[in-house]
Amino acid sequence: MSSELSHALGAGGALSDVIPGFSPRQGQIEMALAIEKTLTDKSILIAEAGTGTGKTFAYLMPVIMGGGKAIVSTGTKHLQDQLFTKDLPTLVKAMKVSLKAVLLKGxxxxxxxxxxxxxxxxxxxxxxxxxxxxxxxxxxxxxxxxxxxxxxxxxxxxxxxxxxxxxxxxxxxxxxxxxxxxxxxxKVRKAAQEADLLVINHHLFCADMALKEDGFGELLPVVDTIVIDEAHQLPEVATRFFGQVLSSRRLLEMSKDVIVESHQEAADMVDLFEATDLLPGAVLGLRQALGAAEQKAAWLPKISKKKIAVAVEQLQQRLDDLVAQLDIASVRSQGLQACYRRALQQSHLLKELQAPQDDRIHWYETSQKGFVVHSTPLEISNTFRSHLERFDAAWVFTSATLAVGKDFSHFSKRLGLDDAYSARWDSPFDYAQNSLALIPEGLPEPSHPDYIPTITALAEMLIKDCRGGVFFLFTSYRALQAAYHLLEGKTTRRLLVQGKATRQSLIEQFRNEGDAILLATTSFWEGVDVRGTALSCVIIEKLPFAAPGEPVLEARLSAMRQSGGNPFMEYQLPQAVIMLKQGVGRLIRDASDQGLLVLCDPRLRSKAYGKKFLASLPEMPITDDKDIAGYFLRSLKEYQAG
Ligand code: SF4
Incomplete structure (x- = not known):
């Protein structure tokens, strides 16, 4: 089939018939061939494909040609829709095949x-x-x-x-x-089972894999191929998924459902009504005991506090009373039986939260309305691996950002994929010709009070030189706000700020404006595709190391330290490299795109680890001279993406 595959993706092949202006990409053909081999061998491939490689067709083509059943999981619903409504129909038309494809949502x-x-x-x-x-x-x-x-x-x-x-x-x-x-x-799940190709998202994928929560556990056992796109997001989703959550919302929804079910099938059970009525008060009691401020913190130190311990005990008592009543009522209807199972599960979890295990991170967050207590596994590699081994399928994990330099071990270790093959294909775009990176000399350290004013002044200068739009990407909302107040009134250009409108609306406004300035934090570092002059410059405030003090991160780092590891090198650094690659990836979105990347953080040069970041960037010229960067911006040609 290899020659058939190369031909289909090559000049004059099936794709060129349906994509106007199609030109073959060597990386795409190589990636497709590597995936074809993975399917034949039923092995595991981790494939990094730089922006513009055409990875979607590179995996869809061999998967469809190979026949059999396949699942493609994407990171978001938006990508799921795009794949199902755009990429897949294009390919089916090009290949002239009939394919039973199903889009399955949550x-x-x-x-x-x-x-x-x-x-x-x-x-x-x-x-x-x-x-x-x-x-x-x-x-x-x-x-x-x-x-x-x-x-x-x-x-x-x-x-x-x-x-x-x-x-x-x-x-x-x-x-x-x-x-x-x-x-x-x-019905849709039945159709999904019968599909040749099923498009899902990582949440559903993890659910089905773990036979948990939303999963019916019916999809994975019957497939021959599993492709995980945007695979860099999978470890986080799976970690959340293999964890457990006790929340005020869940408890209150459950008590509402018990009331509805009891009115229909157990109207005579006075004790059941009483036990149900008492639960919301205990939920509120715990919320109040956790303090008025909205916060996110470690759970263990909290439950040693008397006030909270008492509120937890009270909630446990109320839950157990409800479980006892529902146990009696559960014979009356399926609905009451389901409520019994829910109450029992929440009761067990609350007990576990009072005697936490070492291999999990226990943390909580409060909002005005309620609380959520999480029990998150410290690491999921063994769990994920054991689930993976249950399926006799070929696995492809792909994304534009999986490797640190050329090293995939950070990703593969987190999912227990030590025996996977890995391969990289660089972006085919001409970064050397179309882009420039500015790493300015002489900036203060990011912790210095002058840092944000200095980089904002630099941004102001570059904005003047740039006819197109500018992304100013931050690692914290506080830094964003500080820069926004400094920039406000200093430019006649439209200033768009994260938080003032929805993400989608901000991106639309940015695109339409053509020369707007968007100030945003982490959620804009990935999944944003603005082509042409409308995005001509990406300024990155500093290296995106996760913020210290975050309870899950702190617990993970401390566990790594205790087991003799080096959390900075093994976790924080690779995570930050992957995130920086995502941010940088916003700049050049197609072969004609041009732009300036500004990496403000002086640690790129002053620290030894700076080399790891630089080695992971596309091969683009680098300057430390602001004037050269300004000249580069002024000389960019107008380009309206189609
Ligand atoms: S409760 Fe019944 S109708 Fe509703 S989703 Fe479940 S099976 Fe379907």
């Missing part, structure tokens, strides 16, 4: 018939103004084939009623549900 995206019915039967929780919508939803559910809420546009995405009429892993009754035969979630 259950919160589909109407739950059981909960809709319940909302009608027990409408005390429905706001009076929402009844009309409820009836419209009822009309719509008779017409829709999918139950996918994107079809029901009359109700905004963030409307409170959605929570009432969609299911969660907690409250779904699964096969015991009286509406199971019509259930939209069950």
């Amino acid at each position: 259950r919160a995206n589909y109407l739950c018939l059981y909960r809709l019915e319940q909302a009608f039967q027990d409408s005390r929780e429905i706001a009076p103004g929402d009844f009309r919508l409820l009836h419209e939803l009822d009309d719509w559910r008779r017409q829709t084939d999918t139950g996918d809420r994107v079809e029901f546009t009359r109700m905004p995405e963030d409307h409170r009623l959605w929570a009432r009429v969609t299911s969660t892993a907690d409250n779904c009754l699964g096969q015991d549900c009286p509406r199971y035969s019509d259930c939209f979630v069950a």
